[in-house]
Structure formats: structure tokens, C-alpha cells
Amino acid sequence: MDFQNILVAIIISAALLYIGQIVWRKAKAFSPKSSCGAGCGCAGKTKQKM
Amino acid sequence: MNPKIINATERHSEADKEKSLIRNRKSEIVVALAGNPNAGKTTLFNALTGLRQKVANYPGVTVERKEGVWKLNDGAAARLIDLPGLYSLDATSFDEQIARDVLTGKLAGVPQPDAIIAVVDATNLERNLYLVTQLLEYKIPVVVALTMVDAAEKQSLEINTKKLSELLGVPVVEVTAAQKKGIDELAEAVQAAEEFQVSNFRSQADPTNSEAEDLKTDASEIFARYNFISDVYQESVKHIQTEERGFSEKIDRVLTHKFFGLVILAAILLLVFQTIFSWANLPMDLLESGFGALGDFARVSLPEGLLSDLIVDGVIAGVGGVLVFLPQILLLFLFISILEDTGYMARAAFLLDKLMSKFGLHGKAFLPLMSSFACAIPGIMATRTIENPKDRLATIMIAPFMSCSARLPVYALMIATFFAGQTVFGFVSLGAVLILAMYALGIVTAIIVAWILKRTLLKSATPPFVMELPPYRLPNVRNVLQSMFNNGWEFLKRAGTVILAISIILWALTAFPRSADGDASQAISQNQIAPGAQEPLNQITTGDESCGCSLPDEAHIAEAEQKAAEAKQGAALRNSYAGRLGHFIEPVIAPLGFDWKIGVALIASFAAREVLVSTLSIIYNAGKDGNEESENLIQAVSDAKRDDGTPAWTPLTAVTLMVFFVLAIQCMSTVAVVRRETNSWRWTIFMVVYMTALAYAAAFLTFQGGKLLGFG
Ligand SMILES: Nc1nc2c(ncn2[C@@H]2O[C@H](COP(=O)(O)OP(=O)(O)OP(=O)(O)O)[C@@H](O)[C@H]2O)c(=O)[nH]1
Ligand SMILES: [Mg+2]
Numbered sequence: 001m002d003f004q005n006i007l008v009a010i011i012i013s014a015a016l017l018y019i020g021q022i023v024w025r026k027a028k029a030f031s032p033k034s035s036c037g038a039g040c041g042c043a044g045k046t047k048q049k050m
Numbered sequence: 051m052n053p054k055i056i057n058a059t060e061r062h063s064e065a066d067k068e069k070s071l072i073r074n075r076k077s078e079i080v081v082a083l084a085g086n087p088n089a090g091k092t093t094l095f096n097a098l099t100g101l102r103q104k105v106a107n108y109p110g111v112t113v114e115r116k117e118g119v120w121k122l123n124d125g126a127a128a129r130l131i132d133l134p135g136l137y138s139l140d141a142t143s144f145d146e147q148i149a150r151d152v153l154t155g156k157l158a159g160v161p162q163p164d165a166i167i168a169v170v171d172a173t174n175l176e177r178n179l180y181l182v183t184q185l186l187e188y189k190i191p192v193v194v195a196l197t198m199v200d201a202a203e204k205q206s207l208e209i210n211t212k213k214l215s216e217l218l219g220v221p222v223v224e225v226t227a228a229q230k231k232g233i234d235e236l237a238e239a240v241q242a243a244e245e246f247q248v249s250n251f252r253s254q255a256d257p258t259n260s261e262a263e264d265l266k267t268d269a270s271e272i273f274a275r276y277n278f279i280s281d282v283y284q285e286s287v288k289h290i291q292t293e294e295r296g297f298s299e300k301i302d303r304v305l306t307h308k309f310f311g312l313v314i315l316a317a318i319l320l321l322v323f324q325t326i327f328s329w330a331n332l333p334m335d336l337l338e339s340g341f342g343a344l345g346d347f348a349r350v351s352l353p354e355g356l357l358s359d360l361i362v363d364g365v366i367a368g369v370g371g372v373l374v375f376l377p378q379i380l381l382l383f384l385f386i387s388i389l390e391d392t393g394y395m396a397r398a399a400f401l402l403d404k405l406m407s408k409f410g411l412h413g414k415a416f417l418p419l420m421s422s423f424a425c426a427i428p429g430i431m432a433t434r435t436i437e438n439p440k441d442r443l444a445t446i447m448i449a450p451f452m453s454c455s456a457r458l459p460v461y462a463l464m465i466a467t468f469f470a471g472q473t474v475f476g477f478v479s480l481g482a483v484l485i486l487a488m489y490a491l492g493i494v495t496a497i498i499v500a501w502i503l504k505r506t507l508l509k510s511a512t513p514p515f516v517m518e519l520p521p522y523r524l525p526n527v528r529n530v531l532q533s534m535f536n537n538g539w540e541f542l543k544r545a546g547t548v549i550l551a552i553s554i555i556l557w558a559l560t561a562f563p564r565s566a567d568g569d570a571s572q573a574i575s576q577n578q579i580a581p582g583a584q585e586p587l588n589q590i591t592t593g594d595e596s597c598g599c600s601l602p603d604e605a606h607i608a609e610a611e612q613k614a615a616e617a618k619q620g621a622a623l624r625n626s627y628a629g630r631l632g633h634f635i636e637p638v639i640a641p642l643g644f645d646w647k648i649g650v651a652l653i654a655s656f657a658a659r660e661v662l663v664s665t666l667s668i669i670y671n672a673g674k675d676g677n678e679e680s681e682n683l684i685q686a687v688s689d690a691k692r693d694d695g696t697p698a699w700t701p702l703t704a705v706t707l708m709v710f711f712v713l714a715i716q717c718m719s720t721v722a723v724v725r726r727e728t729n730s731w732r733w734t735i736f737m738v739v740y741m742t743a744l745a746y747a748a749a750f751l752t753f754q755g756g757k758l759l760g761f762g
Contacts, residue, residue, distance in 0.1 A: 002355075004353070004355045004356055004357040005355075005356055007357055008356045008357055008360050011360060011554060012360075012554060012555065012558045014551075015550075015551040015552075015554035015555050015558075016551075016555060018547070018551045019548075019551050019552065019555065022548065022718075023718070026718060026719070026722045
């Protein structure tokens with residue numbers, strides 16, 4: 001493996017990690033407990049009646 | 051009118067002052083902005099904090115709490131909270147509950163405000179004062195900020211702020227946020243009011259105070275409030291008769307007319323789309339050749355190999371392919387924010403409401419739906435203004451049918467490739483008509499789905515709804531430009547992050563597995579190469595005598611070599627992971643007229659819609675020889691061939707793809723927000739499934755129907 005191929009492998013892994021991290025974050029936003037993003041104002045006592 | 055403060059807080063004792071100064075130093079004060087919808091709270095918030103929250107000329111723009119730091123006069127700072135609009139504290143809808151809970155200190159994580167700035171629209175004083183009288187009953191200092199004084203002056207309303215302040219018992223400050231007038235005075239008044247102890251403050255307030263506490267029934271309490279307000283109004287406002295209102299009513303009669311209103315709406319939209327395309331043409335061409343040159347430069351300066359392939363065919367093709375649509379995006383947001391700020395958007399919503407009320411959709415649904423034309427996410431958040439949970443859910447379920455800005459690059463690519471320069475009636479561009487048709491398709495589908503939902507899963511009575519039409523206003527240049535650049539910046543950020551990463555991954559999927567160290571031809575036997583490429587090869591080997599064509603030798607050989615190389619690349623692409631994936635789903639999408647390359651792009655676009663454009667750019671780039679001069683995406687799409695050599699795209703395929711994009715929910719972020727706002731997995735999954743099924747069915751009907759009619 002020459003230097004170029006190693007670099008390409010690193011870049012691809014970084015992209016995969018980044019996308020994975022976004023999906024993970026989104027999936028966490030799905031969980032009812034942390035259902036409110038920062039500053040969205042729906043944490044605490046105001047619960048949606050749905 | 052000069053900004054004035056009437057300080058009602060001068061009588062407090064020295065001891066009080068000390069106490070509060072100590073408190074001040076300990077922690078910064080918390081100030082909340084409260085007021086009726088569309089009173090100008092966010093405009094003031096932006097002016098005080100320097101932030102750039104969304105401002106638009108219709109009620110219900112702000113639906114969540116926003117915070118910023120407000121630098122007060124003597125180096126002190128306040129935590130300023132912008133809130134959704136409220137007509138009264140008897141909150142019914144979710145956004146109003148948020149505001150009420152912040153004001154009453156019931157929201158976890160947010161301290162009860164030390165002071166409230168009651169934002170009061172001077173042109174609607176009577177209505178706005180209702181909330182103020184309620185705010186006065188909390189034991190929190192209130193400062194009234196009087197906005198829209200310029201508009202009130204134009205309507206020849208003369209407001210005696212001094213009198214108003216006396217009657218209400220709180221300081222009243224005139225502010226004009228756009229010109230930063232009255233800002234310092236507001237800061238002074240808030241600081242003074244905050245330092246002043248609450249108990250003193252309340253004792254000399256309004257006459258309803260003592261009465262209201264004795265009142266037993268709600269009705270008489272409300273009655274007392276209105277009495278008080280009407281007294282205050284009569285004493286502090288002088289109204290000189292004018293025709294201003296009559297004029298705007300006359301315009302409204304035409305713009306919200308069932309027939310003419312719709313014609314005008316269609317005409318305005320056509321004009322907008324046509325302008326977007328004609329103005330965007332030149333900058334788009336420039337960007338395109340810029341990215342082409344960048345690719346060529348990278349190709350030349352980087353050593354040949356994987357890295358240069360990744361950068362040229364993956365990053366530059368993928369990200370550049372999307373970025374060339376920046377001009378269209380900027381123009382779209384320019385027009386959206388002009389339509390919003392003039393007050394026309396609210397008329398369009400009102401018009402649709404008038405037409406669609408028979409279908410059972412809640413009237414308050416139309417403003418969230420209108421804002422979904424920029425992006426479904428704020429649109430879905432804006433459904434918080436709808437009180438009835440079933441109505442709100444129905445609106446969330448249909449909001450993604452509104453054609454958002456992320457669809458624009460897809461529409462624009464299809465139109466630029468297949469319908470550029472064509473016109474209807476000689477002057478209306480066919481592209482603009484097609485886009486209008488796509489927007490209309492989304493709206494009509496939304497209405498039908500809402501109608502069905504309201505009759506089945508979400509049965510509930512639709513309450514009558516009175517919509518408040520905001521006044522017409524010249525768009526504020528700063529607001530408009532700010533909204534345009536904010537949204538353009540968001541688009542750039544997406545291109546530089548998510549789309550960049552997806553492009554790299556997609557490139558990897560098209561580039562691997564590599565057969566025999568980059569030389570695809572060894573792994574692939576000659577007869578697998580596309581027939582079109584084999585002919586010239588044979589002709590060369592059999593010699594020129596048998597050819598009988600007039601091409602000079604060298605050109606002939608070069609062409610043949612190029613075709614052979616292209617065929618090699620094509621075979622490698624077919625053999626790649628992306629190729630295998632594409633072939634795997636090809637049977638499913640073949641009835642829609644899509645080949646496997648479009649299939650790969652379609653799958654990728656479920657992450658985000660613009661990714662379709664980057665994927666096509668990457669795939670068509672990978673399918674051709676690297677030494678070939680880079681052509682643009684439009685050219686690549688119109689030249690693209692299926693494996694059997696027939697064109698991959700026809701105008702019918704393009705329209706089918708657009709129809710699919712109108713109806714499919716291809717956006718991770720929207721799915722996440724739907725989950726959050728509905729707090730239900732079942733509804734989220736239901737939405738993804740039904741929208742995808744609907745998109746497939748509609749695309750199927752479009753393609754097969756079009757074929758039957760002889761198109762394509
Ligand atoms: N003429 C005039 N227009 C103003 C003034 N302040 C705000 N506006 C306009 O009023 C409209 C509404 O302003 P916003 O700041 O969005 O109102 P808001 O109170 O935050 O509204 P919601 O978030 O919907 O409750 C916008 O079109 C502003 O440009 C003012 O002092 N004078
Ligand atoms: Mg606002």
C-alpha cells in the first residue's frame with residue numbers, strides 16, 4: 001500500500017464516521033427522553049398531548 | 051414621535067436599590083419578550099442581541115423559545131428570551147404554552163424572568179393590551195415596548211405614551227427596532243424596573259387589579275379587563291380618520307377572491323420561477339465552468355492514482371454538482387422572504403384556506419404549510435400553533451408534500467437538461483410551468499391526504515377559524531437579504547458537510563472493488579464490453595480499407611481508444627458495489643423508466659434530496675474516461691446511456707423523477723423532526739411508508755401513462 005491509498009482509506013473512513021455520527025445523533029433525538037433539541041423549549045412540564 | 055421613557059419606578063427606596071444591585075452582580079438578569087403574534091418581538095430581539103432569528107410578516111413565525119445576550123447600558127448583560135406570540139395567557143396551542151410556561155417560570159431549566167418586556171403593536175393597541183393586563187398580574191416587573199409607531203403614525207394614530215404609562219402604571223418606551231431607536235431607553239427602563247422591588251411595583255398598577263381579585267367568574271373578569279382597556283385606549287389614543295385601511299381592504303378583496311386570487315397567485319409563482327431560472331443562468335454557468343476548471347486543475351496537478359480519482363470524481367463532482375445550484379437557492383429565498391415580508395404569503399394562505407375549508411383542514415394549517423415551501427422542518431415546527439392534536443398531526447403528515455428548497459436543484463437539473471428554452475404561448479417558459487405544476491401536485495396531494503386522514507384516522511371537528519391578515523408592508527431590505535444569505539449559508543454548510551461525506555462514500559462505492567489493480571479490462575472479457583465500443587476496435591484491427599469512412603486515421607484511432615476506455619470504465623462501474631446495488635433494485639424501478647444508475651442516485655437521495663444531483667454527477671463521471679475533457683452534468687445526463695446503448699433519460703423520465711421527488715419523503719432530518727414533534731414512532735413510520743408508496747404509484751402512473759400517450 002502506498003501513501004496515496006492510505007490517505008484515501010483515511011478519508012473514506014472519516015466520511016463514514018461522520019455520517020455514522022450524524023445518524024447516531026438523529027437516532028438519539030428519536031428517543032422520547034431527550035426528545036427536545038437544545039432550546040426548543042419543550043423539555044420539562046409542557047408535554048405534547050399526542 | 052421621539053422615543054420617550056416614562057419611568058414609573060422613581061419612588062423606590064435606597065435599600066431596595068442596594069439589594070437589587072447585589073442581586074444584579076450575582077447573576078445576570080433574565081428578560082423575556084412577550085406579546086401578541088406579529089407584534090415585532092423577534093425584530094426587537096434581533097436588534098437587542100444582534101442575532102438573526104426569523105422575522106416575517108404573519109402571525110406564528112416564532113414557535114420556540116430563543117435566547118440571546120443583551121448588552122445593557124452600564125456593561126451589564128441580560129439573558130433575553132424571545133417567545134412565541136400570545137393573544138392571552140389562557141394558552142391553548144403548544145407554542146402558546148411554551149410562552150406561558152416561560153413567563154410563569156414553570157419551564158424546567160429556565161428561571162422565571164426578572165422582567166418582562168411586553169411588546170405592544172401600536173396599530174393594534176386595544177387588542178394587544180389584553181395580554182398586558184394579564185402580564186401585570188404576575189409579580190414580575192413589566193416594561194411596555196411600543197412597536198410599529200411608524201405604521202401607527204401613517205394611520206394617523208396619535209398615542210400619548212406618557213398617559214399610557216400612567217394608566218398602566220408601568221414604563222412605556224417607543225422603539226423602532228429597524229433603526230435601533232429607543233433601544234437605550236428600553237435598556238434603562240428594564241434595568242430600573244428590575245431593580246425596583248416587585249411588591250412596590252404592583253401596588254400602584256391598574257384599576258382592574260383590586261377588582262379582578264374579587265371577581266369570581268371568568269366572564270366578569272374578562273369584562274372588567276375590556277372595560278379597563280377601553281378606558282386606557284380612549285384616554286391615550288387620538289385617531290384621525292384616514293383611508294389607509296380602506297385601501298388595503300380593497301386590495302385584499304381582489305387578492306383573496308376565489309377566482310382572481312388564484313389566478314394572481316399562479317401568475318406570481320410563474321413569474322418567480324421564471325425569474326429564478328433566467329437570473330440564475332449566468333452565475334450557474336460560471337460556477338459550472340469554475341468547478342470544471344478546478345477538476346481539470348486537480349487532475350493535472352495531482353499524481354495519477356486513487357487520491358486524484360477521489361478528489362476529482364468524488365469530491366469535486368459530488369459537491370460541485372450541488373453547489374452550482376446556489377444561485378437558484380439564493381433567488382428562491384429572496385422571493386420567498388419578499389412574499390412573506392410584504393404580507394402576501396398570509397393572503398395566499400388565507401386564499402387556500404377559503405378554498406379548502408370544505409376539506410376539513412384546519413385554517414391554522416396553511417401558514418405552516420406555506421413555510422414548508424422553504425423547508426418542511428420549520429413548517430412542521432410551526433404546526434405548534436394548532437391547538438387540536440389531531441389537526442396538528444394531520445398537518446404534520448402532509449407538510450413534506452410542499453416542494454421545499456432541497457427539491458429545487460433536482461427540478462432545475464431536469465428542466466435545464468430537457469426543457470431549457472422551450473416556451474408555452476411563446477413567452478411563458480415551459481420550465482416555470484412544470485415547476486408550478488410540481489408545486490400544485492404537492493398541494494393537491496396534501497389536501498386529498500388531509501381529507502382522507504380527517505375522515506378516518508384523525509376524525510375530529512374542525513373549529514371555525516378567523517385568520518388575522520397582517521398589514522401590507524414594504525419588505526424590510528435587511529430582513530430580506532438576511533433571510534436570503536442565512537439560507538444560502540445553510541445550503542453551503544450542507545454541501546460542505548453532509549453532502550461532502552456522502553459524496554466520498556458514494557465515490558468509494560462506485561470505485562470499489564477494483565478489478566486487478568485498477569485495470570478493469572483484465573477482469574472483464576472482451577465480449578462484456580458494450581457493443582458500441584467493440585465496433586471501432588474491430589475496425590482498427592481489421593485495417594482501414596474495409597472501413598470506407600472518411601475519418602482521418604489518427605482521429606479514428608483516438609476515438610476508438612476512447613470508446614474502449616469508456617467501455618472499460620463502464621464495466622468497472624457495473625461491477626462496483628454501487629453497480630451491484632443498482633442492479634439489485636433495477637427490477638423495482640424499471641417500471642418507472644429508471645435504469646440502475648438512476649436507481650443508485652434514488653437510494654442515496656433518501657438521505658437528502660440534493661444528493662441525487664451529486665450521485666448522478668459522480669456516477670456519470672466515473673463512467674467515463676478520466677482523460678476526457680470534463681463535461682458538465684447537464685451534458686452528462688442528456689448523453690447518458692443504458693447498458694443496451696439506448697438513452698437513459700427522456701423528457702418523460704425527467705418528469706417521472708420530478709413527480710417522485712414531489713411525493714417521496716427523502717430527508718433524514720424531516721423524519722427526525724416528525725418523530726420529535728409527534729412523539730410517536732408509529733406515525734413516523736406510517737408517514738415514511740405511505741409517502742414512499744404514494745410516490746412510487748404516482749411515478750408509475752406518470753411513466754406508464756406517458757408511454758401510452760406516446761411521450762418518451
Ligand atoms: N413598520 C414596522 N414594521 C415592523 C416593526 N417591527 C417589526 N416590524 C415588522 O413586523 C413583522 C413581524 O415582525 P416579527 O418580529 O416577526 O414579529 P413577532 O412578534 O416575532 O411574530 P411571531 O413570532 O409570529 O409571534 C415583520 O414584517 C417586521 O418586519 C416596526 O417597528 N415598524
Ligand atoms: Mg417572532
